[in-house]
Amino acid sequence: MYQDKKVAVILPAYNAEQTLVKTYEEVAGQDYVDQIIIVDDASQDRTSEIARSLPDAIVHVHPENxxxxxxxxxxxxxxxxxxxxxxxxxHPDYQYTPKLIPAMVSMIGNGLYSCVLGSRILGGRALRYGMPVWKYTANRFITFVENVLMGAKLSEYHSGYRAFSAGLLRRLTLDVNSDDFIFDNQMLAQILWLDQEIAEVSCPTKYFAEASSINFRRSLVYGIGCLLVALRFRLSRMGLGCCFLFRGMERRAPGGD
Ligand SMILES: Nc1nc2c(ncn2[C@@H]2O[C@H](COP(=O)(O)OP(=O)(O)O)[C@@H](O)[C@H]2O)c(=O)[nH]1
Ligand SMILES: [Mg+2]
Known part of the structure; x- marks a missing residue:
């Protein structure tokens, strides 16, 4: 609990047998964490078996990928x-350190923000931590265009480390979003659409085989998708139609969630 607020950590897992236990144990050791929820997306490895063996984890397994x-x-x-x-x-691939969970939780729990991202870019060491140069370059370019089109100033939109208030989550029409990687980006666009301020903390990141499996082709599809989300945001803001991503959401005064 943070003050009187219940804290859940979610681990969306896919073929994470090598890193799930390590991530889980470190998450479980952090202050404020009440519940850990693991969803296995029909992995081909032993992810679901391992998840079910973890004490106190809430585990759900998709019947298909x-x-x-x-x-x-x-x-x-x-x-x-x-x-x-x-x-x-x-992400349960042990790429992001769970040690930032208490900091991110407190930023939400004390009412300052409704969304906090752990940024691999903000500390300026992504390349030193091993982010491939092509991923770094693409990340910086896409982030720049997204910031311009959506009127934000984030260091990146592509982190797998995020915290939200339940109040904000309930306002987002997540069900209309993609089932693929672009989901993450659509979610941030929806939050910006609601005029919510997004906070960032710098996050040390590890790069190793199990922590980064997305290939160039899937990254390209994702990158183009990001640019289209940002463009749709701008066009919707200009009143040129309203993109399905933003249609069902009610905008209120900035700050409240
Ligand atoms: N649910 C689901 N997750 C996937 C799938 N493919 C990859 N992932 C997850 O997506 C996340 C990001 O992928 P990753 O290769 O780590 O990307 P990177 O760290 O940004 O280079 C990881 O946690 C993967 O386990 C999939 O088909 N289904
Ligand atoms: Mg990863």
Whole structure:
């Protein structure tokens, strides 16, 4: 609990047998964490078996592979069902350190922000930590265009480490979002659409085989998708139609969630 707020950490897992236990144990050791929810997206390895063996984890296994976005939809749904007030999403590939969870939780729990991202770019050491140069360059370019089109100033939109208030999650129409990787980007665009301020903390990141499996082709599809989301945002803001991503959401005064 953070003050009187219940904290859930969600781990959207896919073929994570090598790193799930290590991530889980470190997450479980952090202050404020009440619940850890693991959703396995029909992995081909022993992820579900390992997840079920973990003490106190809430585990859900998709009957078939539905994609990264679909996995997160299940995760957020379960977290809200279980009464979470603050939800932290972290990839179970042990790429992001769970040690930032208390900091991110407190930024949400003290009412300052409704969304906090762990940024690999902000500390300026992504390349030193091993991010491939092509991924870094693409990340910087796409982030620049997204910031211009969506009127934000984030260091990146592509982190797998995010915290949200339950109040904000309930306002987002996550069900209309993609079941694929672009889900993450659509979610941030929806938050910006609601005029919510997004906070960032710098996050040391590890790069190793199990932590980064997305190939160039899938990254390209993702990158183009990001640019289209940002363009749709700008066109919708200009009143030139309203993109399906933003249609069902009610905008209120900035700050409140
Ligand atoms: N649910 C689901 N997750 C996937 C799938 N493919 C990759 N992932 C997850 O997506 C996340 C990001 O992929 P990753 O290769 O780590 O990307 P990178 O760290 O940004 O280079 C990881 O947690 C993967 O486990 C999939 O088909 N379904
Ligand atoms: Mg990764």
């Amino acid at each position: 539905r994609g990264y976005g679909a996995n997160q939809k299940t995760c957020y749904g379960l977290a809200l069902e279980h009464g979470a007030d603050i939800v932290v999403m972290v």
